[in-house]
Amino acid sequence: MKGRNLWPIALALLVGAQLALAQTAPQTDPLPSWHEGPAKQAIVGFVQKITDKSDPAYVAPEERIATFDQDGTLWVEHPLYTQVRFCLDRVPAVVKAKPELAKVEPFKTVLSGNREAMAKLSMQDLEKILAATLTGMSVDEFQAEVKKWLETARDPRWKRPYTELTYLPMLEVLKYLRANGFKTYIVTGGGQDFVRVYSERVYGIPPEQVVGTASGTKYGYGKDGKPFLTKEAKLLLNDSFAGKVEGIHLMIGRRPYAAFGNSSGDREMLEYTGAGPGARLMMLVLHDDAKREYAYGPAEGLPDTKVGTFPQALLDEAKKRGWIVISMKKDFKKIFTWE
């Protein structure tokens, strides 16, 4: 009988101990691949502020929108955008279907495989290649092509699939924001249809949350009477520079509370985000780690580049407006998952 009487007390003690444990357990670090520093502090501080109902900067969950540039912000963009590699690799197949292109520039140069000559291709040349390799087929065919290419193509430096060249610290930011009620979007100068093929698997971002450069499609019927969409050459949205803000309005219809980029093509997106009331978070990834990844600016005396330019003027605007610059060298403990 004595033993029995102790039951309720033991139970109460047990429940109490569990409650105490839950209250004092140390919080798991949501950003383990980040060094302690102002960049990490800015992210955590922002999230704590806007999720705290007692804070004047509190933001209702449905308003929590965060936008991320992709190339150079979420994954490697040097020496060449991944999508451009896909387009170059597609040229032989395109020429096979249209043999007359073999003798026409810029296709002739691409087919030659001469890397030096290819590096000299102009922006107009590149646009011709993009148009020929990204349009004219059905949406389903295009998705199948991209999927197949991603499975076999390897980055020449790391000998890994391109989808493994994502930045682990940024994947942690995506997850951390989503765990705090954010809808995370990719807002990329790259092709919307291209990124959508792998965004869910690679970033946990569903296709409907990918805003990118988009060409029109045309509805039609196959011989079997089944409807399908053909990718047309007509440009609907050029999702770079001011086009990123116009794309955000078209596809999301709300101003983001947080925006992440790495180049002058992201400037307007960060300006627009920062112009909203309340607490906002604007961040720029600086590629200053030639050893572990690449180094380019030309801000901070880093080598100049055509791919993902981060000019001094952008750094000046960042300082003026309170945007946080992420140094890959100083802020990222690890860069890739497989390191």
Place this chain on the structure above:
Amino acid sequence: MKGRNLWPIALALLVGAQLALAQTAPQTDPLPSWHEGPAKQAIVGFVQKITDKSDPAYVAPEERIATFDQDGTLWVEHPLYTQVRFCLDRVPAVVKAKPELAKVEPFKTVLSGNREAMAKLSMQDLEKILAATLTGMSVDEFQAEVKKWLETARDPRWKRPYTELTYLPMLEVLKYLRANGFKTYIVTGGGQDFVRVYSERVYGIPPEQVVGTASGTKYGYGKDGKPFLTKEAKLLLNDSFAGKVEGIHLMIGRRPYAAFGNSSGDREMLEYTGAGPGARLMMLVLHDDAKREYAYGPAEGLPDTKVGTFPQALLDEAKKRGWIVISMKKDFKKIFTWE
């Protein structure tokens, strides 16, 4: 002591009773404003099928996309689309800002208030009115104008705000689908920016899930240096007929599993939805209740109309393809919340 010994038994009985209750409690009808019949059965049957993991037609939650036309499918569109009423009401303000328009058609006719003359305005006239009243201002100004108008404008027949003219049975479908993991989208021929102002409040559909006819915007800076977007007259997406499918691809990037419409402008959206593999649900609202709402076709011998035409050819295609026709007269127990 006897009483004490009964405690564990009483507790066990109580817990058992609650479990039994949870297991045998009749499920609440998710569609109480629908009469029992093939339309209601089709909706409930479809949802049960695609959410049942043991069914071959099971659909993963992230793939559950449902698209709804708005005018005539979710709310009243007769005798005139609500957005057109907004545009007509805006004409005096536009003419005040640009007095030279007062003597120019079609503005002259609209200002006259002569309803007979207004009813005769051509499609081109209407487009001029839409362009003048929907573009040229900042996105923020436009949103504020729509919000203000919705607060004061009243439908002439029911003397109620337009946002109260939604169909209760369709609101139940939206909620039921969302409760079963669906993302619900509006895919409307109406203006995306217009519908987004009230979609969250009225339908529980956030702005980023509204696909509609969209004009481009232009990024610029105000005198205070703050960035803002101006609504331009350049049409980006004409979200009707085949444009609905093109809009779905642009804004969602996945094929819907369920699509709801009411007119020939929704035909392609239903075709495209139905062309996907697995179980799909395609439904058309037929306005056959002149007493409680409006009656128009011309299918089924109903009066012909220019607004929300449901031609015989659409009914024939529906029968051929297994699309379900919802009769407002026979399927809707109640039409409006306030009935």
